[in-house]
Amino acid sequence: MMQLADVLVAEGYAVAVALIDLTMDHDATFAAAVRAAAAAKPPLVTFHTLPRITNPPAVSSGVDMLLGYLEIIRRYNEHLREFLSSMPPRSVHAVVVDALGVAKELGVPGYTFYATNASALAIVVFLCFGSIGAATHSPEQFREIAAGLERSGHRFLWVVRAPHHAEPDVVIDELLPDGFLERTKGRGIVVKLWAPQVEVLHHKATGGFVTHCGWNSVLEGVTAGVPMLCWPMYAEQKMNKVFMVEEAGIGVEVVGWQQGLVTAEEVEAKVRLVLESEDGEQLRARVAAHKDAAAMAWEDGGSSRAAFAQFLSDVDGLVGDA
Template structure:
């Protein structure tokens, strides 16, 4: 197939959790011979949600020299909205002039692909007569639910926040407790809800939607999107499932450079270790850390646990100091569990850990990147959502995909040690856990099949490129 000429520009927003899958999407374009530029709002610190820290972008650029990274300076404006999501969306919208300048500076632009939270940039593309596509870096289910929510609420005067755990029935999705919808959507009169709805309304203006998922994992949600059931009365553009696009394991120039936790895993039996990690922003309180420790110890199972300092609201988006593990965890815990557990401060190479043969379960915050990484590695998920759409993903993981179980109490003040112990034992010891591992073995196979030449996700990307060529 003859490829379209010109550069594809990707507009990323919302920080590293959205930037990483943008980089993986860029690699698909590179394989098709298309030049790629990623436009990313950047600053030299990480104190603002929605803006990537310059060192993070520099690291990604160094690891991906074939991709051009263009820094969009975040606009300076007074009195940013105190609601984080609203302030972030304002900031991304105010990047439009810089994005327009970038597009005009390029000899030829084949397409603009925008993060779903940057959908306002469709106007820039329209002005310059460039096809614009939306890239959803979360689940198809989360995208479908946010798209359908305004239609759902048009039939009631209530807000989601008034509905408690009342089940919501959306096309192609399992019943969703209203309390598991993102907090930014729970007040229909709030600025956050209105800003999100405004973004969803822009979907109809896009030339297509790229989803970071694969059809086997979310068939009902994908079908509902394609059938237009999620956006009644409005146009739904073509939907392309191109995932699972997850970061590849880090290139290792020398084996001695491997993270120490990987060497520790090498010494553990296959599928014997419970891995606990809550994503790039996930943290839990000091009392909760002690409950987790007691639960892990009581379970008797091996574990690899990434521990960060408890949250400090004044430093939520700053780099946290290294935790004092001995002070945070119960007295004697590290000594008593040293023969079967490893606690790692702050960070571990998650993709490598999940793909290691010793890893048998994954306690996760249910961020979509982490979910896909766990599924692609064939590791059962123990769901512990924290914020954003993570509780929503939890519903899909457990009820629809059937690749995980829930840590009860995540939406209360505390997940108790007894619950940690019980769920670890369930996944690692019980017949239900065995069935879960069988399901994940199939999911791992299907994820790999989706990405090979001729696989469903590769064919979907082929179709997208063909449609893109036809639009020029």
């Protein structure tokens, strides 16, 4: 999202970021990252925390988790409406949000935002399932992932969130096999809650990305040129997996997610496939080609730049006609 803000600023627009602080209450690392982004941004980018809602709905796992998230967004609509209405008339050109109801009510256009020899150094597998996805894993799934990573013998960076149904003060160590952290010390790191995903993916040591196939993560994996191990969980992620594996050939499917449990053997096999095998080299070559194509599309005169310029022109036209 902040990369989109940078592009909008480069095109001469001011950007206001409205934050919902419920998640930041429980994720100190993410909150610190938001504060750092706010401090680093130019004056044309401002951050505003919306007032807290009363009695926020509980968010469980599975389908109920997604419904709970959407209910939280809906409950914040009134505060978002008040924030947008406080701005000078006709100063809001577009709203980029998770839910479009408020934008429609105010008559503002609304959009959803889904965001070489180096392979010899690509020796680390990065596991990150998004801000919500990781919390849907069962304790058994945590143990299977851990066992698979340990058996693979490869270096790893694993971002972990406790399951939604776990006790609030659960210690991540308790979800992992006994002695796992000690046995993998020196070649594996388990990070609680959050890691700087873009920076990790662009590190020359990152050789594989185990992802939930959220579209932002897919784009970040492509632009970093990192092969992906596809483990979809909900919403459009399953469709994204089909595109990544069957059409673009930039990822491999981690089998077992449809049945609700990916085994340690499958984790080990797919990590080894991506980092060790000839198939993995071919996968790396395909994603490198897509990385180059994406970079060309984003250059001046490229197709993505042209499409984005047309998008901004369309937005201005809609505002002018209002």
